[in-house]
Amino acid sequence: MSLVTILQHTLTGVSLGGxxxxxxxxxxxxxxxxxxxxxxxxxxFMMAGYFMIFAMASFPWYLSVPxxxxxxxxxxxxxxxxxxKPLRSAPRTSIMISAIGVSYLLxxxxxxxxxxxxxxxxxxxxxxxxxxxxxxxxxxxxxxxxVITIVLVFLLMQMINQTKIGMAIRAVAKDxxxxxxxxxxxxxxxxxxxxxxxxxxxxxxILYFTDRxxxxxxxxxxxxLKCFVAAVLGGIGSIxxxxxxxxxxxxxxxxxxxxxxxxxxxxxxxxxxxxxLLFKPTGLFGEKIAEKV
Numbered sequence: 001m002s003l004v005t006i007l008q009h010t011l012t013g014v015s016l017g018g019x020x021x022x023x024x025x026x027x028x029x030x031x032x033x034x035x036x037x038x039x040x041x042x043x044x045f046m047m048a049g050y051f052m053i054f055a056m057a058s059f060p061w062y063l064s065v066p067x068x069x070x071x072x073x074x075x076x077x078x079x080x081x082x083x084x085k086p087l088r089s090a091p092r093t094s095i096m097i098s099a100i101g102v103s104y105l106l107x108x109x110x111x112x113x114x115x116x117x118x119x120x121x122x123x124x125x126x127x128x129x130x131x132x133x134x135x136x137x138x139x140x141x142x143x144x145x146x147v148i149t150i151v152l153v154f155l156l157m158q159m160i161n162q163t164k165i166g167m168a169i170r171a172v173a174k175d176x177x178x179x180x181x182x183x184x185x186x187x188x189x190x191x192x193x194x195x196x197x198x199x200x201x202x203x204x205x206i207l208y209f210t211d212r213x214x215x216x217x218x219x220x221x222x223x224x225l226k227c228f229v230a231a232v233l234g235g236i237g238s239i240x241x242x243x244x245x246x247x248x249x250x251x252x253x254x255x256x257x258x259x260x261x262x263x264x265x266x267x268x269x270x271x272x273x274x275x276x277l278l279f280k281p282t283g284l285f286g287e288k289i290a291e292k293v
Contacts, residue, residue: 004135009258010251015142015211017230017250018149022204023223024230024242025153026197032173032237033193035092039099040079042224043106044198048072048205049121049215050114056122065124069202076198077191085187103224110217118214127210145207146247152200153243160239165192173237222266226253229273235283244284248272 023045030038051071055064083102087095127141160166171179172189180186208223209215230249234241249269256265276283 005258008136008138009254011136011138011142013251013254014247015138015145015250016208016254017247018145019204019208019246020223020227020230020250021149021243021246022152022200022207023227024234024246025156025239026201027228027231028234028236028239028242029169029193029197031231033169033176033190034084034088034095036084036095036099037228038197039096039224039228040083040102040106041197041201042220042222042227043103043110044072044076044079044220045201045205045208045224046110046215046217046220047075047106048202049209049219050110050119051202052206052209053119053122053215061122061124064122065206068206069199072202072205073195073198076194076201080191080194085190107217107221114217116217118216121209121213121215123213124206124210139211141207141210148203148207149243149246152203153239156196156200156239165189169193226266226269229269232273232283233276235285238283238285241283241285 023041026041026044027038030036030041048068048071051068052064055067055071059067079102083098084095087098127144128139130137131140131143133143160169168179168184168189169192171182171184172186176186179189209219226249227246230245231242232245233248234243234245236242249272252268252272253265256262256268261268
């Protein structure tokens with residue numbers, strides 16, 4: 001395999017990893033606040049794909065993108081209010097079962113409304129245009145995805161470290177009950193977390209489906225699971241960890257396909273998860289939690 005081919009596959013992998021990273025951040029933020037694995041997050045990403053298909057049927061792209069982002073955020077907040085908020089004081093198992101139920105509900109709702117047949121994803125102007133940098137050639141979206149991911153993660157980290165709402169998010173993630181006693185509006189923090197996660201899922205959806213060009217009701221299942229793996233790999237609860245985990249998975253998966261092991265590219269993801277849980281359960285950037293006696 002020549003150097004140019006390796007660089008070409010690396011670029012493709014980093015681009016795929018960027019989309020994974022944006023979705024993985026949604027998992028990691030919700031887990032950081034609620035200690036909940038939001039299994040419906042992959043289906044939220046899938047629904048964002050359908051929102052774009054129908055928005056582009058009626059509006060130009062520069063109106064469709066904000067409509068998709070707003071629609072995805074509204075859906076994410078509605079899921080939190082109806083499926084998770086009533087179970088906030090219930091055992092963790094109950095809220096996890098609710099998340100799995102919402103996941104299957106969205107899958108079946110999409111199948112009922114849009115049928116199981118794949119629908120073509122609309123092309124956004126210029127994103128599919130092929131550009132060449134030296135010997136590397138790829139569509140603009142492939143070059144843009146990692147850049148957009150890194151910029152969004154940087155802005156998100158600035159918001160969490162430098163703003164009042166960011167301080168509240170960190171406090172709630174550290175100690176839910178004490179934060180409540182100190183007067184932090186827990187509901188506002190949780191809703192804001194779902195808003196951020198849904199916003200990133202919408203952006204990730206646009207970047208991911210632009211390259212793959214079709215959406216079906218099960219488009220979110222496997223990418224959703226892979227993004228959960230990316231969050232665990234980076235250290236669930238760590239935003240930079242989710243980004244790094246997404247890039248590792250994207251590059252690893254791309255090279256598995258390039259080397260002729262496409263059948264095992266999905267298995268590679270979950271093998272990586274098993275290895276991480278065996279040798280470093282806290283993930284690459286996760287904090288070790290001290291057991292209280």
